[in-house]
Amino acid sequence: MSVEVGVVYSIGIMMFGVGLYYGLSTKPITIYNQGKPPLPTELTHVKKYNQATAKLMFVYGCIFILEGFFLGSEPMACMIIGILTIMPGIAVVMAIYEAVIIKKYKIKK
Numbered sequence: 001m002s003v004e005v006g007v008v009y010s011i012g013i014m015m016f017g018v019g020l021y022y023g024l025s026t027k028p029i030t031i032y033n034q035g036k037p038p039l040p041t042e043l044t045h046v047k048k049y050n051q052a053t054a055k056l057m058f059v060y061g062c063i064f065i066l067e068g069f070f071l072g073s074e075p076m077a078c079m080i081i082g083i084l085t086i087m088p089g090i091a092v093v094m095a096i097y098e099a100v101i102i103k104k105y106k107i108k109k
Contacts, residue, residue, distance in 0.1 A: 001072070004079035008068040011082065015061030023054030031056075031097050042107055049105040053097065060093055 001009075022029050028046050030037035031053060043049050063085060071078035 002075035002078075004075040004082075005068050005072045008064050008071075008078055008082040011086075012061040012064030012068065015057050015064065019054040019057030019061060022050050022057060025050050029053060031093065038102075038106060043105050044107055045105060049101065052101045052105070056093060056096055056101065060089060063089065 026046070028037040028040055028043055029050055038049075040046050064082060067081055067085065068078060071081060
C-alpha cells in the first residue's frame with residue numbers, strides 16, 4: 001500500500017473513530033470544533049441526536065475508505081481525489097448537520 005492510499009484510509013478510520021465517540025456519548029455533541037453543542041433541554045432526544053450525527057460521520061468516513069479501495073492502484077489519483085473530497089465533504093457534512101439533524105432534533109420555540 002502506498003503512502004497516499006494509507007493517508008486516505010487513515011482519514012476514513014479517524015472519521016469512524018469520531019462517529020463511534022459521538023454515538024457512545026451521553027451528552028449532546030456538535031460537529032463544530034469550537035462550537036457549543038445544544039443543551040439537553042433544547043433537544044427532543046439526546047441519544048437519537050448523537051446517533052444521527054454519528055451516522056453522518058460514519059458515511060463521511062466510508063467515502064474515504066471507498067476512495068482508497070477503488071483508487072488504491074493509482075496512488076496519486078487516490079490522493080488528489082481524497083484532497084478534493086475533504087473540503088466539499090466538510091461543507092456537505094455541515095449542511096446536512098444544520099438542515100437535517102439540528103432541524104429534526106432541536107425543540108421548536
